[in-house]
Amino acid sequence: MALTYDAAPDYSAFLKPAKDGGATFDLLVKGARCAACMAKIEGGVARLPGVRSARLNLTSGKLSVDFEGRSGDPGRVMSTLEKLGYDSAPYDPGQAAAAQDREGRRLTMALGVAAFGAGNAMMFSVPIWAGLFGQELGPAALIMMQWASGLIATPCALYAGMPFFQSAWRSLRVGRANMDVPISIGVILTLAISFAETLLRGRDTYFDAAVSLLFLLLIGRWLDHKLRSRARGAAADLLAMQAPAATVLTADGAQHRRPLADIVVGDLILVRPGERLPVDARVEAGASELDNALLTGESRPVPIGVGELCRAGALNLSGMLTLRAEARSDDSAVAAIARLVEAGAQSKSRYVRLADRAAAIYVPVVHTAAALTFVLGWSLGLGPREALLRAVAVLIITCPCALGLAVPAVQVAASARLFRKQVLVKSGAALERLAEVTHVVFDKTGVLTLGRPTLIDPMPEAVALAAPLARASSHPLARALAAQDGGTALAQDVVETAGQGIEGLIHGRRARLGRAAFVGVEGAQGAETELWFAFEGDTKIRFQFADSLRPDARETIDALRARGLSVEILSGDLPGAVRSVAEALDVRQWRAGMTPADKAAWVKSLATVGHRSLMVGDGLNDTAALATAHAAMAPGTALDASQNAADLVFSGEGLGAVVTAIDVARAARHRALENFGFSALYNLIAAPAAMLGLINPFVAALAMSGSSLVVTLNALRMHRAGR
Amino acid sequence: MTIFFLLAPFSVLLALMGLAGFWWTVRSGQYDDPAGDAARILMDDADDAPALIQVRAREADPG
Numbered sequence: 001m002a003l004t005y006d007a008a009p010d011y012s013a014f015l016k017p018a019k020d021g022g023a024t025f026d027l028l029v030k031g032a033r034c035a036a037c038m039a040k041i042e043g044g045v046a047r048l049p050g051v052r053s054a055r056l057n058l059t060s061g062k063l064s065v066d067f068e069g070r071s072g073d074p075g076r077v078m079s080t081l082e083k084l085g086y087d088s089a090p091y092d093p094g095q096a097a098a099a100q101d102r103e104g105r106r107l108t109m110a111l112g113v114a115a116f117g118a119g120n121a122m123m124f125s126v127p128i129w130a131g132l133f134g135q136e137l138g139p140a141a142l143i144m145m146q147w148a149s150g151l152i153a154t155p156c157a158l159y160a161g162m163p164f165f166q167s168a169w170r171s172l173r174v175g176r177a178n179m180d181v182p183i184s185i186g187v188i189l190t191l192a193i194s195f196a197e198t199l200l201r202g203r204d205t206y207f208d209a210a211v212s213l214l215f216l217l218l219i220g221r222w223l224d225h226k227l228r229s230r231a232r233g234a235a236a237d238l239l240a241m242q243a244p245a246a247t248v249l250t251a252d253g254a255q256h257r258r259p260l261a262d263i264v265v266g267d268l269i270l271v272r273p274g275e276r277l278p279v280d281a282r283v284e285a286g287a288s289e290l291d292n293a294l295l296t297g298e299s300r301p302v303p304i305g306v307g308e309l310c311r312a313g314a315l316n317l318s319g320m321l322t323l324r325a326e327a328r329s330d331d332s333a334v335a336a337i338a339r340l341v342e343a344g345a346q347s348k349s350r351y352v353r354l355a356d357r358a359a360a361i362y363v364p365v366v367h368t369a370a371a372l373t374f375v376l377g378w379s380l381g382l383g384p385r386e387a388l389l390r391a392v393a394v395l396i397i398t399c400p401c402a403l404g405l406a407v408p409a410v411q412v413a414a415s416a417r418l419f420r421k422q423v424l425v426k427s428g429a430a431l432e433r434l435a436e437v438t439h440v441v442f443d444k445t446g447v448l449t450l451g452r453p454t455l456i457d458p459m460p461e462a463v464a465l466a467a468p469l470a471r472a473s474s475h476p477l478a479r480a481l482a483a484q485d486g487g488t489a490l491a492q493d494v495v496e497t498a499g500q501g502i503e504g505l506i507h508g509r510r511a512r513l514g515r516a517a518f519v520g521v522e523g524a525q526g527a528e529t530e531l532w533f534a535f536e537g538d539t540k541i542r543f544q545f546a547d548s549l550r551p552d553a554r555e556t557i558d559a560l561r562a563r564g565l566s567v568e569i570l571s572g573d574l575p576g577a578v579r580s581v582a583e584a585l586d587v588r589q590w591r592a593g594m595t596p597a598d599k600a601a602w603v604k605s606l607a608t609v610g611h612r613s614l615m616v617g618d619g620l621n622d623t624a625a626l627a628t629a630h631a632a633m634a635p636g637t638a639l640d641a642s643q644n645a646a647d648l649v650f651s652g653e654g655l656g657a658v659v660t661a662i663d664v665a666r667a668a669r670h671r672a673l674e675n676f677g678f679s680a681l682y683n684l685i686a687a688p689a690a691m692l693g694l695i696n697p698f699v700a701a702l703a704m705s706g707s708s709l710v711v712t713l714n715a716l717r718m719h720r721a722g723r
Numbered sequence: 724m725t726i727f728f729l730l731a732p733f734s735v736l737l738a739l740m741g742l743a744g745f746w747w748t749v750r751s752g753q754y755d756d757p758a759g760d761a762a763r764i765l766m767d768d769a770d771d772a773p774a775l776i777q778v779r780a781r782e783a784d785p786g
Binding site for chain 2: 034035038039056057058059060104105108109112113116119120123124141148152
């Protein structure tokens, strides 16, 4: 977007004072993805006066700027970034701290502690294991080894197990049992029994098993977290983190950038071409055209003038607008959509993940088996101590190590594959939901179509005549016209009348390009998807534009049908425009003129008739539907809010990514179920062996790591699957 | 066997030092931006690169 900072707005509301007298300013830089970008951005910003240092986190896209004093100029940082070619948005100072990946650090640390504990406890366990196989180990040495192993393993297990204990506690409090419940019970019981055995001079202690179990499980947990944080890094949670700002004009004519929440009714707001309207507002001065496509799905620009009411979220296309705020940010049309999104996200969070569904079957079975072992063992004359030891062995050997790794390992491999194909997966749960989809709902504008006008039936001679004038304008239709011509000639003395057209000299002749009335066509209807061009007093030429289909839209829909999925189009556009697209794609189910709430309600109603729907949309009017649908995808060109509401974001021109994503998600589900099958088989063999007392600590250690390895290797096959 | 009482605690101590080092790397944010750190090491003009590397770079490129 081409902005001129005639008077740079004031961003000082976003400065966060530091302890040493300086101040920091955190902003999110979009599109900084390479080493060269990082060098350019850090170098450019650090050279600004008053800036002590600038550091860009390439993973999360967050730029931290340190100012020497409290009076730094954040606006200058942003205009510098813009000159370098990067869009940026300031973080709300209160939320910037939350952007730090605390959970990631804790998991990494827990993983390190578990690795230390497992390795060192095992060092003392090896002599004990040797003793099991008749090697010489005196009773005193055995006790010493057991104590050493226990003293190292216990604190490590308690620290590394915290993520599991906390999660188990949270789930138990709401009356459910997730996978972490048997893990926590298993680990704590194992440690307790092992200490009891050590005190009673017993033979079997499982200290090393408890920690290595946690270590293997933490690998799965860590992978799952990585998957989610990489998506966050790709600016997925943009809406939640960034504080969108608006330019407010004060009585003395000064411009201030204010957080949206600070705008009150009656404020004068300045909106430049290329910016979005921050709140619902009435035009005070200026004329322009608004693009409501992301708000309503309507593909044609709407002209507006003084006194008209405009909705928040609309894109200002051509002229500078001064508006009077009519509503606060919370009361604007956009906020109503945000509330719908919230409601949709809540329904999605109730989704029960594959691993937890497996746990729901697994937990009662295993715990019953362990209890039976104890009761039966005791009543059949084993003695309480031996019966309890066998019951614990059952719990340890069946502890869901492989189950904990089965899903995350597959999902990380799957999302890495999709990432290479330019599809970003935001969470593992998203992949699971995508695999279950039975019905695909497409938005029209910007998804099935390219979302930008292209010239219909271009006549090269006519285009060449008008191109010099078209090139001088930033209006989308003019740009579409200029794109058809290879020349570089530019008109002279160009004057652009916002919302009307453009006038200038081409080879000395005066010419006009714009709306029918502007060019002097009488009695024309003045459709919004056409441009007229004429030299003064000459014949008038009409150019017509339409939003064209994505090149592989038809192919994609056929491929989806071949996979047994039904396809539907929901659009906010006029019935005529939607019908022509639906007919071109041979889609029989379509609905036009839908509001954001309609779309969300329709998607919800699909669920009641047994459909699991995938919503593919890009606009603000789709966000509620995206959040409500079973799974959601958005193109990389979509509005931040839509990318935020979607589970997967795909970039590139093609729609084929939708098919690829579904294929990979289905393959991942298949592989995860395969892993569950393997775990079940393993438990069917291991549990009876433990009941019969055939398991000793050495066999337990071997079996546990062995099964985890097999599951991980199987997951790695995902790299090749579905290719 | 007595040597065991020296060597066993010593080996645990060594491992503890490793764990402390790991704790420091996590605390100082060395795992927060893997992509950035991988790129940063290749940047020529970085002021925070060790002095020796900068001297070597100058020697290798007398122009």
